[in-house]
Amino acid sequence: MPDRAPTVMWFRDDLRLADNPALTDAAMQGPVICLYVHDPAFALGAAERWWLHDALTALDHDLRARGGQLCIMEGSAQAVVQWLAQQAGATAVVWNRRYGGPARQVDTDIKTALKVMGIDARSHPGNMLHEPWQVRTRQGTPFRVYTPWWRAVQAMEAPLPPMSVPASLTFASLPPAVGEQQLAPSALRLLPTRPDWAQGLRDTWQPGEQAGQARLDSFVAKRMAGYARQRDLPARPATSALSPYLRFGHVSPRQVWHAVAAEKEMDEDGACFLSEVGWRDFAHATLFEFPEMATRSLRSEYDRMPWRNDPAALQAWQQGRTGYPIVDAGMRELWHTGWMHNRVRMIVASFLTKHLLLDWRAGERWFADTLVDADGASNPFNWQWVAGCGLDAAPYFRIFNPVLQGEKFDPAGDYVRRWVPEIAHLTGRDLHTPWKMAPRGYPAPIVDLTAGRMRALAAWQTLQDA
Ligand SMILES: Cc1cc2nc3c(=O)[nH]c(=O)nc-3n(C[C@H](O)[C@H](O)[C@H](O)COP(=O)(O)OP(=O)(O)OC[C@H]3O[C@@H](n4cnc5c(N)ncnc54)[C@H](O)[C@@H]3O)c2cc1C
Numbered sequence: 373m374p375d376r377a378p379t380v381m382w383f384r385d386d387l388r389l390a391d392n393p394a395l396t397d398a399a400m401q402g403p404v405i406c407l408y409v410h411d412p413a414f415a416l417g418a419a420e421r422w423w424l425h426d427a428l429t430a431l432d433h434d435l436r437a438r439g440g441q442l443c444i445m446e447g448s449a450q451a452v453v454q455w456l457a458q459q460a461g462a463t464a465v466v467w468n469r470r471y472g473g474p475a476r477q478v479d480t481d482i483k484t485a486l487k488v489m490g491i492d493a494r495s496h497p498g499n500m501l502h503e504p505w506q507v508r509t510r511q512g513t514p515f516r517v518y519t520p521w522w523r524a525v526q527a528m529e530a531p532l533p534p535m536s537v538p539a540s541l542t543f544a545s546l547p548p549a550v551g552e553q554q555l556a557p558s559a560l561r562l563l564p565t566r567p568d569w570a571q572g573l574r575d576t577w578q579p580g581e582q583a584g585q586a587r588l589d590s591f592v593a594k595r596m597a598g599y600a601r602q603r604d605l606p607a608r609p610a611t612s613a614l615s616p617y618l619r620f621g622h623v624s625p626r627q628v629w630h631a632v633a634a635e636k637e638m639d640e641d642g643a644c645f646l647s648e649v650g651w652r653d654f655a656h657a658t659l660f661e662f663p664e665m666a667t668r669s670l671r672s673e674y675d676r677m678p679w680r681n682d683p684a685a686l687q688a689w690q691q692g693r694t695g696y697p698i699v700d701a702g703m704r705e706l707w708h709t710g711w712m713h714n715r716v717r718m719i720v721a722s723f724l725t726k727h728l729l730l731d732w733r734a735g736e737r738w739f740a741d742t743l744v745d746a747d748g749a750s751n752p753f754n755w756q757w758v759a760g761c762g763l764d765a766a767p768y769f770r771i772f773n774p775v776l777q778g779e780k781f782d783p784a785g786d787y788v789r790r791w792v793p794e795i796a797h798l799t800g801r802d803l804h805t806p807w808k809m810a811p812r813g814y815p816a817p818i819v820d821l822t823a824g825r826m827r828a829l830a831a832w833q834t835l836q837d838a
Contacts, residue, residue: 376402378544380457382467383408383442384475386498386621387431388581389541391534393496394466399538405460405546406435406442410560411449414475417741419710420619422570423579425562427620430580432557440543444555450482457491459547465491468498468621471656472748473663501531501625501650504657514661516763521657522650534627572708577616577744584617585627592631600644606702606713607786612645613711615745618652625649655753658763666736666752669761673835677761679731688818689724690738692791695817697804698778699723701791708791710744715781721758722772727824729831732759760832768832771825778804 379398383406386392398404408428416424432442445452457465465486470476483493497503507515507524515521546554564570577583591612602610617623628649632642659665669675688694692703702716712720717739724735736755740746753762760768782788785803789796794814795806802809807816 377461377463378403378405380405380407380453380460380462380465382453382465383431384467384470384621385619386468386624387427388584388622388624389431389434389438389537390581390585391498391536391624391627392468393498393535394468394494395541396535396538397494397496398464398466399541401464403542403544404440405456405462405544406431406440407453407456408442408444409449409452410444410446410555411452411478412446413448417743417746418564419573419742419744420746421562422564422573422710423577423616423620423744425557425560426579427622428557428560430582430622434581435543438541438543440541441546443546443550444557444560445553446555446560449478450485453482454485454489456550457486458489459550460544461547462491464494466494466496469495469503470499471504471660473659475748476663498624499621500656501525501629501653502528504653504660507653507657514657515654518651518654518764521654522647525650525653530633531626531629534624534630573710573744576709576711579616579620579622581622584614584622587612587614587617588623588628588631596632596641596645599641603644603648604715604781606716607782607784607790611714615747615750616711619745619747625652652747652750655747655749658753659749665756666748667733669732669759670756670763671761671765673838674759674761676835676838677731678729678831678834680729682728682730685728685818686724686730686734688815689720689728689730689735693815694723694819695807695815696723696774696778697788697792697795697806698774698782701782701788704791706739706742710742712743713787715777716787717754718758719772719774719777721755723774725755725759726768726771726828727774727819727821729824729828732756732761769829771828773821773825775804775821 379401381395381398381404389395428442428444435442445456453465470479479495486493502525507521509515515524591614595610599610602608614623614628618625629646632646662670689703692700692707694700698716699720702712702720706712721735724730725732732755736752739751756762757765760766778788779801788803795803795811798806798809798811806814
């Protein structure tokens with residue numbers, strides 16, 4: 373008997389088998405072809421590329437364990453998806469939705485083209501707690517402020533319980549023409565070679581669904597207690613470090629929600645943790661309303677901000693050589709591991725956009741290239757939040773003093789010592805003000821904190837006066 377016509381499951385930011393609504397839909401129709409398209413039009417940062425290599429390898433491994441495989445192809449997503457669907461005689465292509473402007477446009481174009489070809493195209497909600505258009509004010513407009521948005525989310529029905537890996541998952545064999553074109557992850561040239569700077573990433577992370585699920589389980593069981601009190605202390609492993617797993621969809625936000633809700637009665641730690649997960653949805657909902665969020669300040673008066681052009685200062689910040697220990701520790705943690713603690717992200721972003729008066733977009737781009745969790749919504753959203761130009765932003769005149777922040781959130785100095793060994797011998801307050809001891813091998817501050825603060829406030833004042 374001939375194979376039933378297959379359904380193409382197009383994986384994107386949802387590299388998992390469990391709680392994957394599109395995959396569940398495909399499996400219910402009959403045999404499935406699992407596709408990933410590496411589209412050069414959607415450039416990824418260097419750290420994301422490293423992650424993606426291992427993520428695709430892990431997904432292919434998990435599919436092979438079930439008798440299938442991941443068909444990896446390179447090229448324009450529209451051309452590849454249409455060609456493969458036609459070659460395979462597919463009746464449908466299914467995927468989970470994305471929310472960025474260019475990605476949505478591609479998906480709309482592909483849907484239209486497939487329909488013309490007589491091939492069904494179905495999209496599913498798989499990457500958020502709720503779809504952006506489901507959470508609305510009483511007037512039916514999008515929320516612009518987080519707290520009422522989160523209140524509205526909590527008043528809604530809880531997200532649907534996560535789905536298991538589809539029990540009925542069967543696979544179609546690839547047509548020979550497709551088999552000839554499919555690539556191994558290594559053929560995508562995602563890994564750095566000369567130089568290979570990824571040792572710190574390899575030491576820190578294991579991409580893939582199984583590792584993500586294990587991290588979620590162990591966080592909820594062992595580390596979530598104390599989250600509300602300790603999540604601001606970068607020396608402690610108090611946060612989940614689930615962000616890259618959510619970014620690549622190894623773990624779904626619904627799985628996170630229900631793992632926390634199922635644990636016990638919702639206490640302060642669980643509630644605080646879920647409200648942080650909520651920020652991720654809110655960032656995507658904001659991107660959905662403002663597709664240019666990565667390049668345009670949401671408050672248009674910031675178009676007139678007199679940002680400075682200072683490549684040497686930018687480079688010192690990127691390399692963790694500003695002379696301010698908590699800033700340098702964060703930037704070095706980022707370079708070494710591809711991740712940085714949230715409190716320190718806020719400190720380094722404030723330092724860049726305020727004490728150095730450099731455009732938030734320069735910081736956003738550096739993060740996009742170096743974070744393994746670099747996210748097209750959360751990254752620009754948070755940069756705009758810190759820089760004061762987001763809709764629901766911290767006011768620009770709230771300027772973090774990196775010395776006081778260091779003393780408050782790294783009081784014993786363990787975080788700074790871990791990442792800035794040149795000053796590890798300093799003790800007490802000296803660790804956060806090392807210039808008083810003039811340690812060898814560590815730079816003097818690149819900006820005076822008082823002068824930098826005054827310059828930032830004067831620049832901001834020009835926006836108020838105009
Ligand atoms: C300047 C700046 C840039 C950032 N860029 C990114 C980015 O590119 N990708 C990214 O995922 N997060 C980004 N964040 C948000 C936050 O710093 C990280 O999500 C968090 O540090 C990840 O660590 P965790 O998984 O241990 O977080 P946890 O504290 O364990 O939180 C759980 C999850 O909630 C979500 N979350 C928590 N805080 C935020 C937040 N403020 N905004 C959006 N989601 C949040 C993340 O998915 C996170 O994994 C940025 C923050 C700042 C200040």
